[in-house]
Amino acid sequence: MSLSTLVSSSVLAEHLNDSGWRVFDCRHQLSDVDAGARAYASGHLPGAFFLHLEHDLSGPTNGHNGRHPLPAPRVLADKLAAAGVCAATQVVAYDDAGGMIAGRLWWLLRWLGHDRVAVLDGGIDRWLAEGRPLSTDSPKSAASIFEVAPRDWVVSSDRLLADLHDHRVCLIDARSPDRFRGENETLDPVGGHIPGARNRFFRDNLDTDGCFRPVAELRRDFLALLADCSPQQVVMSCGSGVTACHNLLAMELAGLPGARLYAGSWSEWCSDPARPVTRQAD
8 A cells, every 4th residue: 555645544553553653743832832742741642753844854944944944865864764664664644733744754755755744634633532542651662774766746935036927836825824825924934925826825724623525626726726737836835844745735626736845935035025925914
């Protein structure tokens, strides 16, 4: 079995003791960066390893590359290899936020060239709601060899700026509608969005139970948003390159693959006052 988008808790439960599977807990809170580690220590899916958004799933910041720049491919690959991940491993990522953080690991692994990765649909909340167990044990694994070949799926701010008025590029912003308009901005020093961007709040990919909506609904919504653009013309953005991955996962689910990521996203874009900004009042 090879899964590349979502996995249900029932299927994951069947494979918890499968040596060819690795599970990663990606829980994180932007307002409390230690909350995920504390939650993991208090109880996680049996056998799950922990990956921290800022320490493991992001690289160093320099004030001009966004709040969550991409990690160096080899650095991330070595961390995964230390947990036993190799080319044949089925990876499963989960969180407690509808896949908001787990989607980042999903995209990172696919960017590295590893397609055998899925997000636990409904996350730890669905797992617990179904009466499944947690553990406080620290998992151990023999280190593996994990060779990677990063794909050309990343768009730079310079490239985006050069293509800003190119109608062949469809930029989609995953932030909430108010932040997209430039209102209630609490995470970045400037409010607004990149000119020409369209808004698709990542939480609109989820149903009321925190699981992904049916494929047909996702496909309908994204096709309407894309209008006359193909998936290959899409560049996904958000605040810092995290929730944009949720939209990339939703498009993959909907059978619309090929979109790329502006990894620095709004937090990188707005760090340079020379770059144009659109606000609701503009």
